[in-house]
Structure formats: C-alpha cells, structure tokens
Amino acid sequence: MFNDRTLTELKSDFSAVAHAAVLRGSPTTALTTLLHIGAEYTVILSGHGEAPEIVRQLNLGAARIARDFFHHDPPTAHEIERAIDSVEDEVMKLPRAASSNATLVSTDAGIREWGAVAGRTMPVERIEQWFQRLASTSLGRPGAMRGLPAGRESAATLLILREFMHHLGYASIVSIEPDQPQRLVEQ
Secondary structure: OOOOOOHHHHHHHHHHHHHHHHHHOOOOOOOEEEEEEOOOOEEEEEEOOOOOOEEEEEOOOHHHHHHHOOOOOOOOHHHHHHHHHHHHHHHOOOOOOOOOOOEEEEOOHHHHHHHHHHOOEEEHHHHHHHHHHHHHHHOOOHHHHOOOOOOHHHHHHHHHHHHHHHHHOOOEEEEOOOOOOHHHHOO
16 A cells, blocks of 8 residues: 655655745745654655755554554554554644644545545545544444544554644645646646
C-alpha cells in the first residue's frame, strides 16, 4: 500500500502543489504543507513559496504504528490510546499551521485510500467522524467501520492524520496523485 517517496520526489511534489495552489488563487504568502505518511516515517514539507522552508521527518509511519501498537485488527481501545500518546509526542514537535486556511496536501497512498471514501478533500470533521467510528469498533461495535478502509495500517494512517490535523490546526487535507498536482487547481 505504501509508496514511500524519496525526499527529492517529495520536494518536487511540494513545489508542484505550491504552484498549483497559487494558480487556484491562494496568496503566494499562504502556507502550504505536504504530509507524507510512509511505512516507517512521516515526512512534512512546509513553506510559503514553491520551495519548502521546513522539512521534518517524524519517527512514525503507518506500518511502524501498526507493528508497535496495533496487535489486534481492529485495534483495542488500549492499543489506540498508547498509539495516540506516541503520535502526539512526535506531532507536538511541529509548529501549528499559520492559519486555518493553510493548504494541507498529501500524495501518499494511505491517505488516498481514505480519500477514495469521501472525495479528495477531507475536512477535519470527517477525519474526526472516522476516528470516532474506529474508537467505536475498538469498544465492541464491529460494524462501525463498514465502508471504510480496513486493516491495522489503515487505522494507523487515520490515527496519524487525525492527530496531525487536530493538534496543528489544519481544517482539511487534499489527497492527490503524486504526478497530478494540477488536480488541486481543479477542485
């Protein structure tokens, strides 16, 4: 499921996405952030132009969280709580978004899998609803995840995405194919 991309590829994605955001009408001073949740690491590129000002790699990825914390499928409530603590520790090392209209984009396969459920643009409220459904499943309601991506790694991707958006103040995320940043303009 993972398409772990090189830093060079991610920087290219960032530049193309930032350019597309300007074409869409975002001010050239608007913050653009590219979030890539890989198997073992999460990479964040963020900046106000076509070159990222911040490039950070966090020690968390969907396969790593699934392996280290989610020993059940679906994960138990205790496993989710332990994973949240770990993810929060990493995410809180990052600066908050400059404003609620900051552009958050991802080109990774795990987030595209979630975007396939509800469309490319996913507001934080939708991410929270899905996370509540995951929590309900962990508490014994197996049907709560019906229609959503299944598996421990998909649950880990959702958890990382939720914590990232929740703690850093992003209102939505747009999921696009790595080679199609123009899709950001078409929204």
